[in-house]
Each structure stands twice: as structure tokens, then as C-alpha cells.
Amino acid sequence: MNSVTPPAKLTPKDFATDQEVRWCPGCGDYAILKGVQKTLADIGARPEKTVFISGIGCAARFPYYMATYGFHTIHGRAPTFATGVKLANPDLDVWVVSGDGDALSIGGNHLIHMLRRNVNLQFLLFNNEIYGLTKGQYSPTSRAGTRSPSTPLGSVDNPISATQLALASGARFVARSIDNQIKHMPVVLARAHAHAGASFVEIFQNCIVYNDGVFNDFTAKDKVANQQIAVENGQPLLFGTNKQKGLYIQPAAFEIEVVTLGENGITEADVLVHDETNKVLATLLAGLQGPDFPVAIGVLYCDPAPSYEEGVQVVKDRAPSKTEGDLNALLRTGHTWQVDAKS
Amino acid sequence: MSTNTAFKNEAPNEAPRQSLDSAVVRFAGDSGDGMQVTGGQFTLSAALAGNNLATFPDFPAEIRAPVGTTFGVSSFQINFGSSVIKTSGDDFDLLVAMNPAALFVELKGLKQGGIIVVDKGSFSDRNLRKAGYEENPLENGTLDAYRLIQLDISQLTLDAVKEHGLSNKEALRCKNFWTLGYVYWMFAHKRKETIDFLRTKFAKRPDIAEANISALNAGHSLGETSEAADGFQGFAIPKSEDAAPGLYRTVMGSEALAWGLTAGAQLANLHMTFCSYPITPASSVLHQLSNMSEYNVSTFQAEDEIAAVCAAIGASYAGTLGVTSSSGPGIALKGEAIGLAIGIEIPLVVVNTQRAGPSTGLPTKTEQSDLYQAVYGRNADSPLVVLAARSPAHCFEVAVEAVRLATKYMTPVMVLSDGYIGNAAEPWLIPDINAIEPFPVTFRADPEGFHPFVRDEETLARAWAIPGTPELMHRIGGIEKDYDTGHISYDPSNHQKMTDTRAAKIKGIANDIPAQTIAAGPDGGSVAVVGWGSTYGSINRAVSNLLDQGKQVSHIHLTNIWPLPANLGELLAGFDKVLVPEMNTGQLLTILRSEYLVPAKGINKVNGQPFKIRELEQAITAEMEG
Numbered sequence: 001m002n003s004v005t006p007p008a009k010l011t012p013k014d015f016a017t018d019q020e021v022r023w024c025p026g027c028g029d030y031a032i033l034k035g036v037q038k039t040l041a042d043i044g045a046r047p048e049k050t051v052f053i054s055g056i057g058c059a060a061r062f063p064y065y066m067a068t069y070g071f072h073t074i075h076g077r078a079p080t081f082a083t084g085v086k087l088a089n090p091d092l093d094v095w096v097v098s099g100d101g102d103a104l105s106i107g108g109n110h111l112i113h114m115l116r117r118n119v120n121l122q123f124l125l126f127n128n129e130i131y132g133l134t135k136g137q138y139s140p141t142s143r144a145g146t147r148s149p150s151t152p153l154g155s156v157d158n159p160i161s162a163t164q165l166a167l168a169s170g171a172r173f174v175a176r177s178i179d180n181q182i183k184h185m186p187v188v189l190a191r192a193h194a195h196a197g198a199s200f201v202e203i204f205q206n207c208i209v210y211n212d213g214v215f216n217d218f219t220a221k222d223k224v225a226n227q228q229i230a231v232e233n234g235q236p237l238l239f240g241t242n243k244q245k246g247l248y249i250q251p252a253a254f255e256i257e258v259v260t261l262g263e264n265g266i267t268e269a270d271v272l273v274h275d276e277t278n279k280v281l282a283t284l285l286a287g288l289q290g291p292d293f294p295v296a297i298g299v300l301y302c303d304p305a306p307s308y309e310e311g312v313q314v315v316k317d318r319a320p321s322k323t324e325g326d327l328n329a330l331l332r333t334g335h336t337w338q339v340d341a342k343s
Numbered sequence: 344m345s346t347n348t349a350f351k352n353e354a355p356n357e358a359p360r361q362s363l364d365s366a367v368v369r370f371a372g373d374s375g376d377g378m379q380v381t382g383g384q385f386t387l388s389a390a391l392a393g394n395n396l397a398t399f400p401d402f403p404a405e406i407r408a409p410v411g412t413t414f415g416v417s418s419f420q421i422n423f424g425s426s427v428i429k430t431s432g433d434d435f436d437l438l439v440a441m442n443p444a445a446l447f448v449e450l451k452g453l454k455q456g457g458i459i460v461v462d463k464g465s466f467s468d469r470n471l472r473k474a475g476y477e478e479n480p481l482e483n484g485t486l487d488a489y490r491l492i493q494l495d496i497s498q499l500t501l502d503a504v505k506e507h508g509l510s511n512k513e514a515l516r517c518k519n520f521w522t523l524g525y526v527y528w529m530f531a532h533k534r535k536e537t538i539d540f541l542r543t544k545f546a547k548r549p550d551i552a553e554a555n556i557s558a559l560n561a562g563h564s565l566g567e568t569s570e571a572a573d574g575f576q577g578f579a580i581p582k583s584e585d586a587a588p589g590l591y592r593t594v595m596g597s598e599a600l601a602w603g604l605t606a607g608a609q610l611a612n613l614h615m616t617f618c619s620y621p622i623t624p625a626s627s628v629l630h631q632l633s634n635m636s637e638y639n640v641s642t643f644q645a646e647d648e649i650a651a652v653c654a655a656i657g658a659s660y661a662g663t664l665g666v667t668s669s670s671g672p673g674i675a676l677k678g679e680a681i682g683l684a685i686g687i688e689i690p691l692v693v694v695n696t697q698r699a700g701p702s703t704g705l706p707t708k709t710e711q712s713d714l715y716q717a718v719y720g721r722n723a724d725s726p727l728v729v730l731a732a733r734s735p736a737h738c739f740e741v742a743v744e745a746v747r748l749a750t751k752y753m754t755p756v757m758v759l760s761d762g763y764i765g766n767a768a769e770p771w772l773i774p775d776i777n778a779i780e781p782f783p784v785t786f787r788a789d790p791e792g793f794h795p796f797v798r799d800e801e802t803l804a805r806a807w808a809i810p811g812t813p814e815l816m817h818r819i820g821g822i823e824k825d826y827d828t829g830h831i832s833y834d835p836s837n838h839q840k841m842t843d844t845r846a847a848k849i850k851g852i853a854n855d856i857p858a859q860t861i862a863a864g865p866d867g868g869s870v871a872v873v874g875w876g877s878t879y880g881s882i883n884r885a886v887s888n889l890l891d892q893g894k895q896v897s898h899i900h901l902t903n904i905w906p907l908p909a910n911l912g913e914l915l916a917g918f919d920k921v922l923v924p925e926m927n928t929g930q931l932l933t934i935l936r937s938e939y940l941v942p943a944k945g946i947n948k949v950n951g952q953p954f955k956i957r958e959l960e961q962a963i964t965a966e967m968e969g
């Protein structure tokens with residue numbers, strides 16, 4: 001008998017392993033783990049078709065806690081392993097999990113190239129603005145002046161914007177969420193999954209041990225309304241306790257301003273409407289920072305283009321012969337000569 | 344004998360061609376003179392004439408060095424003949440010098456009494472100065488010890504191609520084919536294949552194709568018409584008689600490697616994912632395979648060597664054969680990832696086409712100095728398999744064997760080639776792939792008793808379970824894994840066990856590779872000369888010559904560098920002395936001394952040129968007498 005039973009609907013728990021989770025108590029990574037497990041259940045992911053690939057860092061321990069295929073590789077290189085996996089088997093559903101050091105410092109080059117190639121996978125960057133695993137040194141996203149074991153008097157380097165880097169690298173899907181936004185995150189992750197091509201998601205993650213509260217100025221409960229803006233395609237870019245504030249661009253200026261509805265004759269019609277296919281807007285949104293501006297979360301940019309795997313297939317189809325080559329025959333093409341057996 | 348003009352002597356005509364057993368010819372000219380194409384065509388014509396042969400392309404590092412300079416000289420050497428040819432030859436019998444710089448650089452390698460063919464037309468004051476000549480060597484008697492054939496090749500070429508209406512510059516570019524035509528006449532080679540080659544190569548510029556053909560024919564007919572006057576009738580080299588019967592072709596090392604990897608993947612029943620980043624002299628393998636997508640091969644040019652090896656590992660993880668290829672500096676970058684592949688025990692083939700170093704070193708010159716890197720060059724106790732090809736054609740079987748061992752033992756395998764092997768060509772008895780014993784991979788599908796590090800009792804290889812397989816979901820990675828469950832383990836005694844197991848697995852391969860044989864001489868006695876890689880031809884010929892002189896000496900050549908063949912220690916113990924010639928400062932030497940505690944001695948050089956036979960004979964003799 002060979003009847004096909006539809007796969008049972010899986011719950012978030014079905015995506016959890018029996019391995020003891022080893023992050024520090026209170027680490028933001030726990031919430032992200034829950035969010036991802038919920039997303040996989042929501043989208044009906046098949047564990048045997050799903051692969052989590054990571055580099056090194058606290059964030060990169062992630063695959064051990066997912067009851068899917070998992071590959072914990074080396075520091076910074078996860079995008080390259082993932083690219084190899086997708087080259088070998090484009091049908092696999094690949095998620096890369098990385099930290100700010102892993103993705104933007106040692107692995108910056110690979111991230112750029114994976115994004116510009118548009119490899120069809122989801123890339124999650126857990127940004128805690130610190131090197132967690134190596135005990136708290138400043139990272140490429142740490143703000144200048146960060147005091148850490150390696151910068152006791154404050155760091156000098158300017159931080160990099162992960163989302164702006166992704167956009168500049170040619171990413172066709174760029175989004176943000178926050179570890180404590182347990183409703184928002186699965187929605188963004190599901191969008192990332194639905195997008196064909198490389199989907200880049202930055203998740204602000206609190207490292208309770210080495211960088212506690214670094215995002216409080218926009219993630220604390222009392223800051224959410226006025227220091228965050230959750231963008232949605234086709235919707236006006238409004239925020240504030242009563243959605244009374246909006247983002248506005250003066251005609252002929254390239255700068256975003258915050259305006260208040262009802263002041264200076266401003267109405268909702270004056271407020272910018274989010275267009276996630278507009279890369280200029282996405283880049284501006286990605287650059288917004290407190291205290292003068294809210295931090296933008298949600299899908300900043302989504303404008304699909306053919307994936308790398310599709311491109312590879314297109315090029316393969318250009319090969320002169322469509323049938324599988326006969327290697328024995330190939331070795332015998334060109335100039336050959338026969339040496340006869342001596343009689 | 345020297346003649347200052349080729350054709351002035353009164354001489355008997357109709358003399359037969361002079362019969363030779365073999366000849367060494369070196370074509371030398373400016374980088375832009377097309378010496379490599381000329382050499383390639385000559386190689387083909389020699390092969391089609393039924394000769395054995397070995398070649399040595401020797402070109403400068405600069406893509407376009409300034410015209411006429413000594414560092415812009417590009418050369419191609421070929422040794423061809425009717426008996427067994429082992430090397431591209433020591434000193435050459437014929438030097439073709441297209442300009443003063445070529446003559447200046449190459450003359451020292453010409454035999455006393457050898458023939459020089461020069462393009463007299465290029466010996467202008469300016470070119471002489473650029474080459475470093477204060478006087479014109481064609482005129483001051485310094486070449487009297489040679490047989491000098493000076494022809495105004497530049498002018499003769501211009502005359503020959505006039506009718507095709509090319510620009511002066513384009514017309515002069517045909518010089519190399521004029522010269523080739525003349526050298527074809529010297530050795531009675533046929534022109535047809537070269538004519539076909541030109542028509543294909545310049546299909547879009549038939550005027551250029553026809554001009555080159557006219558030049559080729561003109562060079563050839565000059566030889567024919569001048570012979571009677573000079574008394575020089577050209578040479579005849581009989582067909583080789585000792586080749587095994589079958590169908591032959593010439594093959595370069597990079598081609599043989601690409602085909603061998605492809606054949607290996609087929610025999611393993613796997614798709615191959617070849618990931619690389621360009622570097623001299625390794626890129627030709629990438630180019631070759633990029634053209635072979637119909638043969639179940641994908642290629643990926645990564646952003647750097649680290650990305651290339653990691654993508655290859657990812658591709659193996661997902662169930663294809665991951666292969667990466669580079670030269671020493673790139674292999675250094677791959678080190679950490681190779682360590683991961685050792686830790687997760689995944690098949691991976693890493694090809695190193697070695698070049699002279701350290702750092703950028705001499706990128707186009709050959710060396711064998713990455714042996715330590717291959718065997719030891721990673722952090723921690725991280726054993727893998729190392730194989731070394733000894734000649735261009737040998738790359739094929741080494742590549743097949745690399746795939747067999749990588750897949751059977753779930754291990755990275757390093758294949759060592761070098762710049763010389765990669766670019767050199769030799770005749771190859773084309774193998775029948777269907778006659779090679781296949782070694783198909785079976786992926787783990789059975790969930791019963793599965794964990795990622797469950798091992799085959801005999802080979803110690805772990806199960807290869809690939810993503811997409813129901814019920815086998817598992818996690819692997821660089822953190823040490825528990826021997827019994829495959830989960831992360833920080834237990835020190837487990838680490839001891841896993842380290843021992845990884846080492847034992849690689850060591851056990853010694854029982855699955857051929858026993859070491861003797862390449863020449865008795866299997867015990869006074870002196871064993873032990874080599875590896877591209878020194879094969881020189882060592883073998885040197886030892887054979889010494890054997891002919893009645894000396895007691897043997898040649899042992901290693902393909903299996905790690906693990907070493909199981910019988911090697913015993914074999915070496917049967918000799919009073921062990922000599923190890925290498926193009927490095929003594930790397931195999933160190934390994935043999937440390938593995939077998941033999942008082943081996945090295946014969947070493949690193950001047951970017953392969954060993955000469957004579958050099959080795961002298962060094963071996965000196966050691967035997969010393």
C-alpha cells in the first residue's frame with residue numbers, strides 16, 4: 001500500500017531539539033529562537049527540507065536548537081557554505097544565522113557577495129552591537145565611544161549600518177525586527193521566506209551580559225510608540241502614541257523630516273507613503289536614528305529579481321549540447337593517433 | 344660547425360635527412376611573439392608523427408612585458424623522439440630565437456654545436472641594446488661554436504603575406520608561423536593540422552588565417568629549396584616503437600586533472616561542484632571545467648579562496664562532490680575551512696597547483712614547496728590524505744583516486760600538482776572510463792540507529808546523510824562531537840577518542856592504496872633515490888643512466904604522500920643510502936626522516952626550473968662516492 005498522507009501540521013515545538021539551550025538567561029536570542037520556530041510552523045516548513053547554517057558567535061549556536069538540518073561552520077563564512085548548499089541543491093530551504101561581528105566584520109566580504117548574487121535564502125543578522133561569545137569586545141555596529149575590554153577608554157571606529165550595507169550590496173529584500181517584538185518578528189520572517197532571492201533581516205538583539213540595554217532608546221516599552229516606526233507597504237509612514245507624527249520629504253529636498261499632523265497645516269495626505277520597491281526611500285528609512293527620528297522596522301525594501309540559482313540554470317541552458325556528455329567521447333575528440341599492436 | 348649565412352656553402356644535393364633518436368627544441372621570443380602557440384602546434388605535429396614527447400612551457404610573470412626585454416622572453420621547450428622520453432630535456436639541440444633578448448637569455452642552455460635559428464631582421468641596434476648586447480653577436484664570432492642559421496624572418500614573413508593586405512603590424516604577427524613552417528621542414532613534420540587549427544582559430548578573420556598559412560608554407564618551402572645549397576637536409580626522427588598499443592592524444596596536466604575529477608565524480612555517481620578563485624598557475628583547471636557543464640559539473644568562481652573552499656564544503660554537505668583548487672597562497676587561505684571539513688568528516692578534494700614562494704614568489708615558476716603545507720599546514724591535529732601527480736597524464740588517475748578516497752573515507756584529499764605539470768603536455772594512452780571500477784556513493788537513508796557520526800567499522804568513515812532526507816535531520820559543525828551520539832561534546836576523553844579516530848581513519852587508508860613499487864633498479868641495495876611529483880622524469884632518466892653505467896641505484900617515486908604506503912619503511916630499510924631530490928629545501932626529506940628514522944639526504948634546488956638529468960646524475964654520483 002502506498003497512500004500519501006499529507007504531512008501533519010507542525011507546531012513551533014516540533015522545530016525544537018532536545019539540546020539544552022546554552023545562551024545566558026535573559027539573552028535576546030531566546031526570543032528570536034521562539035520567533036523563528038513559530039515562523040516555521042506558520043509557513044508549514046518541512047524540517048527535512050530546511051537547513052540552518054551559521055558561522056561562529058552566540059547567535060551562531062542557533063542551528064543546534066532547531067530540529068532541522070543544521071550546519072555550524074566557521075567564523076564569518078556562513079554565506080559561502082550556504083551558497084554551496086544552494087548550488088548543490090536549490091530545492092533546500094536555507095536560513096543563515098549570523099551575528100554583527102560574524103556578518104559584518106570577518107564575514108563582511110561574503111555577505112556582500114551573497115547579497116549581490118541574490119542567492120535564494122534567508123539571512124538573519126542578530127545585531128547586539130557587541131562580540132558576545134568572545135566576552136564583550138566592541139563590534140562593527142558598536143557606536144563610537146563604546147567602552148569594552150578592548151576599548152577601555154572608548155572605541156574610535158564609526159559603526160556600519162547593516163541594512164544600508166545590504167541595500168548597497170544589491171539585496172532585493174531588506175527588513176528589520178526586534179527581539180522583543182514577538183508579534184512583529186514572525187510576520188517579517190514569513191515575508192523574508194516568501195521572497196525569492198536573498199532576504200536580509202536585521203534583528204536588534206539584547207545581549208544582557210555585555211551590552212544590556214543598548215537599544216533601550218527605541219526598544220523600551222515607553223519608547224516604542226515615539227522612537228519606532230513599523231513600516232508597511234502602501235501605508236502612510238505614521239508613528240507616535242496616537243499616530244499623530246509622520247515622515248515627510250520636502251519637495252526638492254532629499255531629507256526626511258518628522259512632522260506632526262495638524263501642525264503648520266500638515267494633513268495625513270502630506271505624509272510619505274511607504275513604497276517597498278523604492279530603494280531610495282528604503283535607504284533613507286534605514287538611516288533613521290534616534291533621538292530625532294524613529295528607528296524603522298518592518299520590510300524596508302522588497303523588489304524581487306531572478307535568483308542566483310535561476311541565473312545559473314539559464315547559463316547552463318546555453319551549453320551547446322543539452323544531452324549529458326559522454327566523457328569517454330570527450331577524451332577522444334581533437335587530435336588522436338592510433339598505435340598498433342606489434343605483430 | 345658554424346655557418347654565418349645559411350645557404351652559401353657548395354654542397355652535395357640529394358643527401359638524405361640526418362636520422363636522430365630524439366631532439367630537444369626550444370622556441371624563444373618576446374611575450375607577444377606567440378611562442379606558446381608555436382610550441383603547442385609543434386607538440387601536436389610531433390605527436391602525430393608518432394614520437395614520444397615531453398614539453399616545458401616557460402613564460403614570464405608579466406602579461407605584457409615591454410617588447411624586446413630579457414624579462415619579456417617567453418619560451419617553450421619540447422623533447423621528442425622515438426625512444427622513451429621522460430623529461431622535456433636538459434640542453435637543447437635547436438634554439439629558435441625570435442629576437443636578441445631571446446638569444447641572450449636562452450643561449451646558455453644550447454648544446455655545444457647546437458643549431459640556432461634567428462630572425463636576423465630583429466637584430467636592430469635598439470633591440471640589441473634592450474637585450475644587453477654591446478655588439479651584434481651575429482657578427483662578432485661569439486656564436487662560432489654553434490651552427491647559426493640566420494634568416495630575415497621579419498622580411499620573409501612580410502613578403503609571404505603581402506597579398507593578404509594586412510597592416511604591417513598584423514603581417515609581422517605571422518612571424519611565428521613562418522618560423523614554425525621552417526622548423527616543420529627541419530623535422531619533416533606535416534602542416535595540415537596547423538592549417539586546420541589556423542582556419543578554426545581565425546574563423547572570423549579569414550584574412551589573418553590565410554596570411555598565417557601563407558607564412559607557414561613560405562617558411563616550409565624556404566627550407567625545402569635551400570637544403571640542396573647548404574647540404575643541410577633536415578632531420579628524420581623515426582616513430583616511437585615502444586608505446587603500448589591503443590589510441591593516444593597529448594594531454595596537459597590541467598586538462599588531465601579536470602577530466603580525472605569529472606571521471607571520478609561519475610564513478611562515484613555524484614554531481615561535481617567545483618569552486619575556485621583565479622590564481623596562476625591553477626586557473627586553467629577552473630577554465631577547463633567551466634566548459635564542461637554537460638558532464639554533470641557545476642563551477643563557481645567565488646569572491647576569494649575562503650569562499651571557494653567553503654562553498655565546496657557546503658556543496659558536499661548537500662550531497663555533491665565539492666572540489667576546490669588553487670595554488671599555495673590560496674591554499675593557505677583555505678586552511679581553516681579544510682580543518683572544518685576534517686572535523687565534520689565530509690568529502691572534499693583540494694587541488695594545489697604549486698608555484699614558487701613564499702608569498703607571491705615566482706608565480707609562473709614551478710616548485711614543490713607546499714608539501715609541509717599539505718601534510719601539516721593546519722591548526723590542531725588535522726590529518727587528511729595527500730596525493731601527488733608525477734606527470735601531466737598521471738594527473739588523471741590521481742584525480743580519480745582522490746575522489747575515491749574522499750568519498751569512501753569521508754575526508755578531504757589534497758592533490759598536489761605544480762606549475763610544470765599543469766602546463767606541460769605529454770602523449771597519453773586514453774583510458775576507457777567504463778573499464779575503471781566504479782565506486783558509487785550511497786547516502787544514508789535509514790533512520791534506524793542513525794546519528795551523524797555513526798561509523799563504518801572497517802573504514803571508520805561516518806555516514807553521509809544529506810539535507811532533504813526524511814527523518815535524518817541532524818546538526819554538525821566545528822565543535823567536537825560525541826563519538827556515540829554526534830551531539831556537541833566538551834568531554835576531554837571524548838576529544839581524545841575522536842582525535843585518535845580521525846587519525847586512525849586516515850592511517851588505515853595505507854591499507855587501501857597500492858604498495859610502493861620501484862620505478863627503476865633493484866628493490867634493495869646501496870642507494871634509493873626517492874622522489875615525488877614532477878621530478879619523476881628527471882630522476883627516472885638519471886637513475887636509468889646510472890644503472891646503464893653499472894651503478895647500484897634505484898628510483899622510488901611516491902604518489903601517496905599521506906598516508907605513506909604501508910611497505911615504504913621496510914623498502915627504505917633495504918637500502919644503505921636514501922637520497923631525496925626535491926624542488927624545495929627538503930620537505931619530503933624531513934617527513935621520511937621523521938616517519939622512518941632513516942638518515943636520508945636531500946638534493947635540493949629552487950631556481951624555478953625542473954631538475955636536469957645531468958644535474959641529478961652528478962649529485963647522485965657525488966653522494967654515492969662521498
Ligand SMILES: Cc1ncc(C[n+]2csc(CCOP(=O)(O)OP(=O)(O)O)c2C)c(N)n1
Nearest residue numbers: 056057058059075099100101102131132133
Ligand atoms: C577565525 C576566528 N577568529 C576569531 C574567532 C573568535 N570569535 C568567535 S565569535 C566572535 C565574535 C562574535 O560576535 P558576533 O558575530 O557579534 O556574535 P555574538 O556572539 O555577539 O552573537 C569571535 C571574534 C573565531 N571563532 N574564529
Ligand code: SF4
Nearest residue numbers: 024027058132207208
Ligand atoms: S553573551 Fe550576550 S549574546 Fe551571548 S548568550 Fe550571553 S547574553 Fe546572549
Ligand SMILES: [Mg+2]
Nearest residue numbers: 099100130131
Ligand atoms: Mg554580536
